[in-house]
Amino acid sequence: MAGRSPQPSAHRRYHFHFPGVLYVLVTLLVAVGAINSQNNLLFGALGLAIGGLLVSGVLSGSGLLGLRVDRAGHGTAAVGKPLVLRYKVRNTNSLISAFAMHLDEVRRGASNWHRFFPAAHTFVTEVRAGSDTVAEARVIPERRGVARFDLVQIWTKFPFGLARKSMTFAAPLEIIVQPPDLPLRAGLIHRITARAPYGVGGERTAGLGEEFFALREYVAGDNPKLIAWKRSARTGTLIVRQQASPAPTRLWIVIRFGGTDAAGTAVDERAIALAAAVAREATAQQIAVGLAVPGADVVHSPRVGRVHLEMLLGDLAILDVERVRAPGSQRLPETALRTGACVIIHAGHVDETYGPRGSTHWPAEDAAAYFQASSETDRVLALFDRGPRRERVERSRSLRRFWVRRRRLRLGAGA
């Protein structure tokens, strides 16, 4: 999920901005005023202004030079859910504390995070000399996929805001942004799995069920009631019976992107969000969940557990819908699908003959009907309708350019 370089390298820069330029101008004015009036207090003020410049440079420079920034993990990333990015800021300077530090992700290099969310930013009031602290930035991803981070910049205008001093550290990171975590309406999973054959074909493990699982040697602490006396007498060592754990209900989730027409991006995303919601809900109910996406070579047999769920969500996160839609095989692993209940989510038109008999068919277009109604659901589903973030940014820039051009034209006409 994440990859990072072991040793971050740093790059230091000074950025002069308007307040700094204004300060220099005021200092020059004070100098002119002092020379003109020969007023010693103004000479003193000039000295203070120049001293301010020097002290600002020394304080901020020395405070910044001792800083090291590294990543300190992150939270789970899902569309519409706040993602916490953590940074460890270490002050190697043993004398000078660093104050008012801003941390930003830099949009350069191999990074593509800007397609997922606006700039991540956080602030650290103080990093004491010789100590470290952890800062957190929160962003809300707007799309699924693999978000790549490359550089982290720490900057400050402390102490006087005259110049912006920055250090940039290489800290590559990849985060898989999963489909949105939206709750399904109550009872939907039960309705799907009602006709599923109980315990058929599941991978069995030792447990506390009623069925026989295996024999094994007795170990201290085993229940004496479970000793298989006949086999023990035959082999000369104590053998105990192991019971099988009850086989979970099996549920297949199939997303069908193929069809007679190509659905829009928003519908595709709703289909994926619906599949993710079913997977999460079913896993929470201890149902073994499998996933099949015809055309994408994604076939995961039903299993129970958090790790398996993460794998399914990861595959859903990086699912390339365009490639799935390409003409090719849309075949289903029919045989496997017969071993459990099956829900087929149609991104295009609903073909009820598709998949094994008895499958449940959900149109992705009506995804909102399957989710619990809430403002959160509406907000996340609305994200799909807005289109990719990069395109929105481009549209916004084009609009801005248009207005600027129009204003210039007007000014030109006026002149």
Next chain:
Amino acid sequence: MISRGYNLAILLTGFLAISVYCTAAPLPLLALLVLPVYVVGWWLSFRASGRLLFPRIVVNSLLAGAIGYAVLVSLRAVNVEVIAQLVIFMLLIKLGDRRGPRDDGQILSMAVFLSIAAMLDSNELWVGAQLIVLLPLLIGAVMLFQIELGRNGDGPWREPDPTGAGASASPVHRLWRRVWGPVLTATTGIVVAAGFVFVIMPRGVGGGILGDMATKRTGAISGFTNVVKLGTGRVISTSPLPVLDFEIRDEAGINMGGPSAVYYLRGAVLDSYSRGTWTESQDGGRAVGPLDSAEPVPIASSSGGPKAIQTVTMKLQLGRGERSPIFSVWKPLSVRFSPTPRAVRIRDVLTVDARVRAPFTYEMDAAVAEPLPLMMGRRTPVSFESDHIRGLASQIVRDAGIDPDPVVRPVSEDLHAARAIQDYLRTNYAYALTEPEITGGNDAIEQFLFRTRQGHCEYFAASMVAMCRSIGVNARMIAGFVAAEFVEGSGHYVVRQSNAHAWVEAEGGRDWWRTFDPTPPADLARFHRPLPTLLSRMRQMFDVVEYAWNSSVVGFDERDRDALLGGRSESSGPLAALSQIAARIQSGGTRLFLVAVATGIVVFSAVALSGFGIVALARGLRRLRARLFSSDAARFDRDFAFYPQLLDALKRRGLAKPSWVPPLAHVEAIAGIDEPIARLAREVTDIYYRARFGGLPPNAADRARAREIVREIRQRRTPNPPV
């Protein structure tokens, strides 16, 4: 959440900035009005916590009104006062629009401006003391502002727990404690740097060349005046406000001052009387200038005055006022000013050019005693025709055994006659601060001499001059100050407004004037010497501090700088060149000054551009050297740069190569996913293999082909990103 310490810092900074400006202006009424409003406004804005106090339209209307008013006033004259008062009003209005740290930034900027305006207006100790307090406060407030700006900026974030145990609410109320170290460091550093700049800045360069932006204060000197109007019902000022500091030393540098020594500082010679008013005669004197700051201005030799047989050095500091006479105990022989006025006017007393703004200091050498003139003075005609006055004067001198008739009396007895009149006035008349208003066309002097028999020093002096002149003794009234309040701590006299005094000079020979003071000595001492009360002692202590402030800060000049830096710095080195340039600019006027400034900007820009150019050139050379003389490893990296580019392009398409998979195996692996891409990647991989393992370094064509393939892979339609 804004911390309380930060809020308090904003309050105190704004408060002190307004206070320091109102002290410097001086505008006590404005301070009384504005400061409470500021505190209340701050409190309301604090309570409002981020909301507007007034509707936006009200805030904008008030701002527009204040700016409009300032523009209207500025049409008459643009000066610092107008802008500073506008800033004060904007500061108050801003409190109604104070919603976050950005607004506080504007408040702090305005506080800085008010501080600068205060410095332009006044150099007084009170102003300096407030500025000294304001400096660390301002530094702390700006630092806290930077922190608050980050803490309350845009974007959701959580500040880390300082203990590292996890995110939690930060101790905002401890912000002050967290920044006091940097505040102390910054204040110390700034003060040290400022002291260094203060000392090394050359003085006397370009003074007054752009005119005077601050409004000249008028009427600051009260008590002393060069026009004495008798009988107007005035009250003599008893204000303890210091007017000047005075120090007197002999040729050996020994302080001649002391608690028992009293000195008369001559400021104006009033020798013309008409209808109750004493004025200076119409002789405008002689103008000397422009003056050189480094050299003392010779006075006596050029005016043909008597030579001194003993000289003293007096150092005076004028605390307030402008177009001022140069107060002196004796006739000055030479004067050295700081700052140097454009010119001085020499007559019986010196007067500085009106362009010099107080406070300024001057040192003068003066003749303590003058030899008796070889020629006795001429007999002056009787100039007071009042029979009553002549009768009284005649009676007085006759009682002293001197003939009142100027025709009979020898000139050498004139001073004895004057002394007799002085003694008569001292013993027979009472001193009073008030004077009766003269009505019905009566003469003020006659009324004093024959009816009221009491008055202040101007009446005593005027009466003595009148009586002397009525019997043919040439006399004149002198206005100035009495230096009687000696400060032991610093060895100087403090002269206050209440020390203004008038006395008499009588001519004993040609241009040989002797001083007489007809005011009763006991009253003079009572009025001009402070009583040894606790308050007066405290005032003396303050005077010591003020004198030190004026001597070392306000009065710091080129000579002090030279003394501090060790010898005259203009003699050689870069400062010498700078001084020469400065002198040229000073003598060349505004045009040359502006040309010099423009030249400076051009030279600075050229040097800066050259610096940037050198840096850019160095970088280019470094890159070129790396390209031409790179090591084998670097060359190897350069030759195989296309392969990492290929891997990057594949990675972007979601076909990243795991580090443990060999290149060809990876190409075969991706063939099942994307055949066309795998085919292209295969071609590049072959080039890489030939070079890497076949010992055939890629030629230019291979490299070009590899780059072309990489470009093609990048440009091929990327699989639609999710969404």
